[in-house]
Amino acid sequence: MKSNNPLDKKSLHSFDVPKGYFEEFPSKLQDVINSEENEITIWEKISLILRGRFTIVSSIMVALVLVILQFSDSTKPEKSINSEEAYTYLSNFExxxxxxxxxxxxxxxxxxxxxxxxxxxxxxxxxxxxxxxxxx
Amino acid sequence: MEKYLSDQELLTLCQNKESQSYGFNLLVRKYQKRLYFHIRKMVLIHEDSDDLLQQTFIKAWKGIMLFRGESQLYTWLFRIASNVCIDFLNTKKKRMNISLEEVEKKYLNTLEEDPLFTGDEMEKIFHRALLTLPDKQRLVFNLKYFEELKYEEIAEITGTSVGALKASYYYAVEKIKTFIKQD
Incomplete structure (x- = not known):
């Protein structure tokens, strides 16, 4: 007896695809993969350049900080002027x-x-x- | 009929730097139809299926060197494709910001208007019944019913226990039968 239950009639081809789709798909996919690979290569190049620059810039920054710290030590006053000395200086000023x-x-x-x-x-x-x- | 290399042979080619492109091309040719129709049954529209099939193979291409063969090659590919589909459907629902009933209606309309749907009236009813299932249950049903995979293989793909899968499939069949009787 012929069944009317769709569950008994398994069809794997209810959907169709545009003509030539599966013939073209592998090469289309290859193009997409190639362009993604190129993007990665460019990004890797940029990150390498940036990483190199970052090392240089950070080295310069560290050197600058060290120089500034050294310089700020030498510009520190030997001793601070107290109010008594200031008064004496102003009294003697003619x-x-x-x-x-x-x-x-x-x-x-x-x-x-x-x-x-x-x-x-x-x-x-x-x-x-x-x-x-x-x-x- | 096209002859394909075994999964092990494909994997050996794909994991060798010199033969990687050639091997992956053969892998695509072997699995493109199965994966396409698996995706198509989930998302219905050809353009979306085409996009998701590309995403699936791109992910496979990026991950093939790390594939250690702990699962079968085809279950790994089906897992990627299934995850891509579920992510796509979730994003689409969130973006559309509509209720589940409305989503269901939209799917039904898509099926009605699809010029590439070649099934007869009975198949249309069947696919309409499938669309009433939640996405993950539909995925399990498709893998069992259409792909004829074992529960153990579906468990690998979905990351669900065999017991839960059997229950999910049983309830899916019951829901489909009820829908068809009512229609």
């Missing part, structure tokens, strides 16, 4: 005549800074193009 003259000139100009500007002076200052640019 202002000569030329320095005094400069100080007086400076004190004369100082009045323009310490006096409050008038409203007109402020407006004049703000309206000057150069000052506007500076403010911006």
């Amino acid at each position: 202002i000569d005549e030329y320095n005094e003259l400069l100080l007086f000139e400076y004190m004369e100009d100082w009045s323009s800074v310490t006096n409050e500007p008038t409203e007109d002076e402020i407006i004049e200052y703000l309206m000057t193009q150069e000052n506007i640019e500076i403010e911006i």
